[in-house]
Amino acid sequence: MKLSTQEEYGLRCLLQIARLESTSKQPVTIGEISRVEGLSVANVGKFVRALRLGGFVDSERGHTGGYRLARPATEISVRDVLDTLGGKLFDAEFCEEHSGAIGACTHSVECSVRSLWNSVQFLVDRLLNQISLHDMLGGEREFASCLTERAEGLLQVAEVERDSAGPSLAHEHHPPTP
Amino acid sequence: MKLSTQEEYGLRCLLQIARLESTSKQPVTIGEISRVEGLSVANVGKFVRALRLGGFVDSERGHTGGYRLARPATEISVRDVLDTLGGKLFDAEFCEEHSGAIGACTHSVECSVRSLWNSVQFLVDRLLNQISLHDMLGGEREFASCLTERAEGLLQVAEVERDSAGPSLAHEHHPPTP
């Protein structure tokens, strides 16, 4: 289970846009992000493009151009950002394509795996969904306590899910075809 | 956040070895796994090799050869398997390499991200660590209830962690260098 570089750096770039914009009140340029993150300008360009296509930032061209958050940092959830930059743990597409001829999962482990990935994704989503960009802008200490608070909330949600027979396990999954 | 094919299929192969061995009492051949999982023989060979190097299966050569679980299915945790097949969410290596010249994270977001990845990994690890191969061998229904039970336990552990200032957030992380 790995993060793509687009997820890792895309999120960092977005955080920098939020951070730099909030102090300078100016649009944040690719050059600035490149400098503070230690990435090439061209590379940052790609990440920031993904962020723009995802609707997280607005761009302004020209001499005083740059990027701004499209919404307040409190209204951007890290989950949405990561989903846009890197996709889900598994794609639902596989489910449809192969279910016709054979019914459920061809592979005879009966897809216990899909239940597993599903609950992993469910758990992670629940956590990330409660974390906003704004939460990540304070110091690392503050954010750490924020994380544990959210994790606590998450647990309660998870217990409710358990009592109601667990929608987190209801999704379909088929593995990629080689 | 994606699973590598080695994680996805390696785990499936291991499950098949456990399943087929338990019914036939014979070593499970690559050919059998290949058939039930719909993968090429050569490909299964690679996955199974990783499993052997990870110490999860033992091999026997020759006419009646094949693979057997190295330990009972109840004593193999899915977390260990996935860690071996795909590695951690982030590697600790980066932390050491770049900390000398600059101190903490160069990248000026102050590495709130590392706290984030850390807690995600912590959460996932806690869940997977409680799931054994054996848990995944029953029907999907049984496994689903197993998962929710384990998730419940996980929550309690997480709360303990919170009360003791959260070791889950204590680890270092630096992003890959481009």
Place this chain on the structure above:
DNA sequence: ATTAATCTTGACCTTTTTGTCAGCAAAGGA
């Protein structure tokens, strides 16, 4: 108008991951 600063895009190259192949090694049965 011209220029300089900025974003935008598509094409290209490099690296990593994934999958295949051919040849070797071991073990059992004829």
Place this chain on the structure above:
DNA sequence: TCCTTTGCTGACAAAAAGGTCAAGATTAAT
């Protein structure tokens, strides 16, 4: 002994991901 069935390995090929580059488009300042 020889042959068949199995696992084992390293080299290769294909595909995906990651990164760079060059040429364009837009805007503000001069």
